[in-house]
Amino acid sequence: MSPYPKLMEPLQLRAATLRNRIVMGAMHTRLETLDRANERLAAFYGVRARGEVGLVLTGGYAPNPDGIFEPGAPAFYDSSRMDEHRAIVGAVHDGGAKIALQIVHTGRYAKHDRCVGASTLRSRINPIGPRAMTTEEVWRTVSDFAATAALAREAGYDGVEIMGSEGYLINQFTAPFTNQREDEFGGSLENRVRFPVEIVKAVREKAGDDFLLIYRISAVDLVEGGMPGDEVQELARRVEAAGADLFNTGIGWHESAIPTIAAAVPRAAWSYAVRNVKEAVSIPVIASNRINTPEVAEDIIETGVADLVSMARPLLADPDFARKARLGRADEINTCIACNQACLDRIFTERTATCLVNPRAGREIEFADAPALSPKRIAVVGGGPAGMAFAVNAAERGHQVTLYEAASELGGQLNMARAVPGKSEFNEMLRYFRTRLTALAVELRLGHAVEAEELGRENFDEIVVATGVRPRRPDIAGLDHPKVLSYVDVLSRKVPVGRRVAIIGAGGIGFDVAEYLVGQDSEALVPEAFLSTWGADAELRSAGGLTEPAGDRPPPRELFMFQRKPEALGRRLGKSTGWILKTKLRRAHVAMIAGAEYRAVDDAGLHYVADGMPHVLDVDHVILCAGQESERTLYDRLVSLGASVRLIGGADVAAELDALRAIDQATHLAVAI
Known part of the structure; x- marks a missing residue:
């Protein structure tokens, strides 16, 4: 018997029987942009099906040309690529899993000249402003979702997932601050939820009663002017009544100022938002975000937070996660460390996704992995x-x-x-x-x-x-002074560090040292501490699930970070995580000095020149984070x-x-x- 009985319990959903409660969450990969894309996608999903997940959700496919994320992005609104989809479905079914096609309209997040939205309000993360959809276009888009669902059924998919979270088009209709419409799709809650409700009705009618219909709901928007928890519950009840079989939960919008999936977020930190949806409906609910071990997944189901768990990046890290959990070999799971370096950071910089701990992810056809012909x-x-x-x-x-x-x-x-x-x-x-x-x-x-x-x-x-x-030792006079330490001395805990500290070098190591000296482990390990620090309302009473962040705590040290380049510090940090670290250091009142010329270290402190003026900074220690040598x-x-x-x-x-x-x-x- 598996040590995770709840996680491994089968689930019947209409015509589909899931062998366990593990869902491979939808994720963007850009694999479709590479040569042999069809083969790559079939191999990518197929290997995870053979790893024994119960349900696979594809990356998002647009239901019409307006809905694509960018030119060349995945779309499915005609039958011209039916064979490609059948290959993906076949690979997953051969592996024993079920598969649903995610349908997503990106709305105002689209990076092309046909960008549309519920209103004309531009997203702060997209330089392109949307054109407000006409009422006729909204109804036409409802039909487009249904048409794509019918195509998915024809291709052999077991169901579809309607993407209604993360700030994409449907979410832009449900949230008050992005919905400034005055027609039947704007204003009151009933009008704002009409779009997703009508989509679900149309999909159910078009695809049939034996087709799995999943709705990905924004369990908490984490943006000002988003939906409060009671509106999320009402949306869930109406979508269930319209014909949904299963809810998947999304957390936050892409433009949210609160981290949602990075390592800075404690495991299962969003359980309170998932539970809010679960308490409102009678159909199963999937929990998502920062679930990376079978122990965490089992606890979520056992405590009634949700009925299934969605894992996207953890299945990049180890496609055999489910099989190892079933066999009681969790210690052999190659765990996702939520670094985002090879997945999200690559996607956000227009590259294909893979995984730091598993370079085979997304490159399955490039690794034969055959036994060595002549062992050495x-x-x-x-x-x-x-x-x-x-x-x-x-x-x-x-x-x-x-x-x-x-x-x-x-x-x-x-x-x-x-x-x-x-x-x-x-x-x-x-x-x-x-x-x-x-x-x-x-x-x-x-x-x-x-x-x-x-x-x-x-x-x-x-x-x-x-x-x-x-560690590289820069050419600065006085590096043998007792005040001078290397990052190795500090992060290896070899020496105590004083209260006033200068850090030379503002790359990833410099920022890590700064976080080590002023950060708190509890913020990334204890959900309550994290939510309080970042201002997430665990009661979900406020619009968007936001509240005032906890006041800045007195930092344990006074830090000064320096770099030679005359540009903002931290520009080269990870796209999806650098802002988190910079925000935390700003709250700790870390001073950041760019364009510095280092002259010397002596009893008086660090001598440097900035803006053409000489300075002497009285510090207890100067920590060298000025790069490395092989x-x-x-x-x-x-x-x-x-x-x-x-x-x-x-x-x-x-x-x-x-x-x-x-x-x-x-x-x-x-x-x-």
Whole structure:
């Protein structure tokens, strides 16, 4: 019996029987923009179906040309691409799962010249302003949703999901602040919910009674002028009466000033909003957002918050999540760490999505993963993300791997990253790698700073060097002064840090150090603390579910961040997470100085020039976060001895603490050897 009986319980929905309560949530991938797109999409969904999810939701398809997100984005309003959809459906059905097509009209989020909306109010995240839809166009769009649902049925889908959340078109009609209409679709609550209700009615009539109809409802808008909780409940009741079989819950709009899915959000933080929907209806409800372990998912169902759980990014990280949970092997799940670096950040910068912890995601057809024809003895030096990823992937193919690590524990610079508030999910990455290395019988030699000559005596077939990086020391007078520390000293907790601190360097490491020095773990671990800090109304009484954020707490330190470039600090942080970190530091009153020239550190403090004026900042410590250099001492020695050696990770390219690049490179090399 599975340790997660509620999660693994089957569910009957009209003609569809779901084998468990795990739903693969819809997500944008941009896979449709690549060559062999159909094959890629079928493989992408198919591998997750074989991983035993109960229901797959596709990425969003527009029901008409106005509704696409951008030119070339997915749409399904004629039968010209029917074969492509049938291939996707076939791959999922062959894997034993059910599949529903998500239908989404992006409304004022559309990045093209046909952008339309409930009103002419432009979104702050889109430079293109919408044209207000006429009443006739609204009714025509209702018919377009129904027509796409009929096409989905013809293609073999088990159902559709109507996207009514995240600030897309339907949500723009339901929220008072974006609905400034004076016709039958605007004004009163009854008028504002008419659009989604009529869509559900039309879809049910067009697609038939045995077709699964899911409505994704905005459980909490998290924008000023959004719906309060009682209006969300009334919308849910009316959509249920119109013919919906299942509610999926969305959290927040894309333009919300409150994080919703990043690692800064505690697990299951939005349960209160999901429960609000559940209490209003009699049909099943799906919980979503920041659910990344079977334990959390089981608790959500067992406590009555919801009947199913939706996981999108966790199934990028591990397509076999459901199967491992069923078998009681949760320790082998490659857990989503909610970093957003390879998924959302890539989507928001017009690239295809993949996953930091699983580079195969979205690239399934590029990895054959066949057993090695000639297994080799391979030495890997360095137990950071690159070394561990290579060792696991090489051992999975049958190679005999020995992993050397000079420190007494695995992890490398991950051990520093996981010390930062909001990055505790890195513990899951380390747990996964340790579990797999043990299961694959990789020989671990920890606390062993191996020498080139020793490696030579072992007669390995391959040597892979993943020795990482070392902090770069900038050319500043006085770096040997006792006030000067490196980020390694700080994040490794080797030394105490004073109350007035200057941070030199404002890249990702500089911001991590700042967060470490002034942040609080509770904000990313305790839902109540998170909601209070960011101003989310857990009672859902206010418009949009917002309330006043907790007042700024006195920071434990006075921080000053410096960078040489004369531009705003943090411009190169992650697209979907950088604003969160900058907001937190601003609330902690961290001073940020751009265009600085560093002159010296001495007893008086940090000497620098800004805006042409010399300054002396009296501080207790100056922390160097001025970049890294590749650590290649061992590599250079091996090359000098004539050894054949491969170089991966930071030892190859020292760019920030780039676990994304390191794991990707290591995985590709392991598959190639």
